[in-house]
Amino acid sequence: MIDVINFISNLAMPFIILIIVFYGFLEKKEVFDKFLEGAKDGIKIVVNIFPTLIGLFLAVGALRNSGIIDIAIRLIEPILHFVNFPSEIMPLAILRPISGSSSIAIATDIMKNFGVDSQIGIMASVIMGATETTLYTIAVYSSSVKIKKTRFVLIASLTADIVGIIASVVICRFLS
Amino acid sequence: MLNFIWPIFIILSFSYAIFSGNLQNLNSGIFESTESAVNLSITMLGTMCLWSGIINVATNTKIINIINKLLKPVIKFLFPEIKHNTKAQNEISMNMVANILGLGNAATPLGLKAMETLQEENEHKETLSNSMIMLIVLNTASIQIIPTTIIAIRSSLGSENPTAIIVPVWIATICAGIAGISITKLLIKYSKKRKNV
Numbered sequence: 001m002i003d004v005i006n007f008i009s010n011l012a013m014p015f016i017i018l019i020i021v022f023y024g025f026l027e028k029k030e031v032f033d034k035f036l037e038g039a040k041d042g043i044k045i046v047v048n049i050f051p052t053l054i055g056l057f058l059a060v061g062a063l064r065n066s067g068i069i070d071i072a073i074r075l076i077e078p079i080l081h082f083v084n085f086p087s088e089i090m091p092l093a094i095l096r097p098i099s100g101s102s103s104i105a106i107a108t109d110i111m112k113n114f115g116v117d118s119q120i121g122i123m124a125s126v127i128m129g130a131t132e133t134t135l136y137t138i139a140v141y142s143s144s145v146k147i148k149k150t151r152f153v154l155i156a157s158l159t160a161d162i163v164g165i166i167a168s169v170v171i172c173r174f175l176s
Numbered sequence: 177m178l179n180f181i182w183p184i185f186i187i188l189s190f191s192y193a194i195f196s197g198n199l200q201n202l203n204s205g206i207f208e209s210t211e212s213a214v215n216l217s218i219t220m221l222g223t224m225c226l227w228s229g230i231i232n233v234a235t236n237t238k239i240i241n242i243i244n245k246l247l248k249p250v251i252k253f254l255f256p257e258i259k260h261n262t263k264a265q266n267e268i269s270m271n272m273v274a275n276i277l278g279l280g281n282a283a284t285p286l287g288l289k290a291m292e293t294l295q296e297e298n299e300h301k302e303t304l305s306n307s308m309i310m311l312i313v314l315n316t317a318s319i320q321i322i323p324t325t326i327i328a329i330r331s332s333l334g335s336e337n338p339t340a341i342i343v344p345v346w347i348a349t350i351c352a353g354i355a356g357i358s359i360t361k362l363l364i365k366y367s368k369k370r371k372n373v
Contacts, residue, residue, distance in 0.1 A: 005342070020230055023234075024236065034236050039225040039228055042228035053216060054213045058186070059186055062185065062189040062193070063188075064205070065189075066192045066205075067193070067196060068188055104325070104329070126341050129345035130323075130344075132318045134316045138312055142304065144292070147308075152309070152367070153177075156356055156359045159355055163352050164317065164349060167352065168348040171344045171347055
């Protein structure tokens with residue numbers, strides 16, 4: 001099973017590139033020129049979002065390194081405890097929308113401590129698979145087109161995150 | 177939004193670090209974060225250019241028409257405002273395909289290209305349009321067939337069944353997606369109503 005899935009996930013990217021280039025070649029398009037044209041746009045996009053990345057990483061890194069995130073977790077703990085949310089998962093649930101790299105680190109840590117195949121370990125995995133780094137996505141997408149007013153996008157995506165995290169916990173409880 | 181969140185993050189964590197005597201950590205953290213932002217951008221520069229190039233080839237062939245036909249009902253429902261903008265439709269379709277296949281590296285450049293195209297017909301250049309919000313929400317809820325990163329982590333930690341999470345991930349991500357789409361649709365409706373009054 002794992003071999004098949006590994007094969008499919010390894011196949012996805014080469015397969016897409018192959019199909020696209022092959023089709024372009026068959027249709028006698030100037031494939032390489034078109035590729036270069038597009039690739040040039042890529043540089044512009046990265047240059048546009050680079051300042052955002054610096055700012056965002058600085059703020060999130062400070063949040064993590066100052067230890068204030070632990071205080072936040074301690075403040076929210078009683079509420080989550082009240083609704084029977086597993087406290088082991090909490091740091092992950094809080095950091096997941098904010099920082100991709102630190103949520104991967106925390107998830108790995110949880111899996112190591114509680115066992116990869118334990119209920120908590122599986123919960124952490126499902127949360128990681130089912131959600132995204134919301135703040136980063138919003139910041140990068142908005143700043144790439146120099147937009148400042150983001151209206152209700154944060155509320156909408158955080159709702160999706162919260163529902164995803166709750167669903168992960170419920171499903172994993174149901175399974176085991 | 178970030179004009180509010182960013183200073184709050186900085187003020188809270190910097191002042192907390194000063195009062196709790198955690199300055200050494202904070203100092204090393206500052207340099208680490210700028211460094212990792214540079215590293216990420218350099219890695220990104222490669223994949224970004226690669227996928228922007230590939231999509232440009234794709235949009236010049238008939239493949240994009242096939243994908244568009246398949247995704248048309250979905251796009252029509254989610255992005256009713258871009259009926260006549262085939263370029264934006266193309267890019268959003270490719271972004272969806274990349275997300276579903278779990279190609280995060282490819283999804284971002286494709287999504288950002290779509291943002292650029294949507295910005296062209298955006299009436300208020302400093303404000304997100306409805307279609308942009310939907311695109312962002314879809315990308316934060318990332319529905320994917322194979323969650324590659326987490327499977328890789330699980331098998332590196334010696335899991336007996338690294339792929340056991342796939343179906344639970346599908347269910348959770350679909351719940352998240354439905355929640356995100358419904359609330360976005362609702363809030364779009366609400367903001368329209370308020371404008372009319």
